[in-house]
Amino acid sequence: IDERIYSDMPTEARAFVMRQVAHCQPAGVHVCDGTEEEYRELIRTMEQDGVVEKVPKMDNCYLARTDPHDVARVENKTFNCTLNKRDAIPTPKEGVVGHLGNWMDRNAFDEKYEELFKECMKGRIMYVVPF
DSSP: OGGGGGTSSSSSHHHHHHHHHHHHHOSSSEEOOOHHHHHHHHHHHHHHTTSEEEEETTTEEEOOOOOOOOGGGGGOOEEEESSSGGTTOOOOOOOOOOOOOOOEEEEHHHHHHHHHHHTTTTSSSEEEEEO
């Protein structure tokens, strides 16, 4: 992957993205720039791949259906990862079971991440959305 795509990123962001690319092994990397041309190309690609479909009665409106197995839709598989549990999850009163999210120690997450996401992007494009 041509490292020139990272040239406009701040040093820490560039280092982070390069670590993820090395770990996840995507076939390519696209750093989003937010241009109208990029938007049209992404929409065209998603329509072609059947990911979105145009809503005919509305301008600039597309329907995208998510996979029901997508982890973002499964709360029991979504974790807040911090060094201190109290930073992410409120502490319920004694005897009360909290239901506001799952917590994992940041260091434990880093180990799990190494295992679960190794080469997870092989054959796919990794999209980097700077914000």
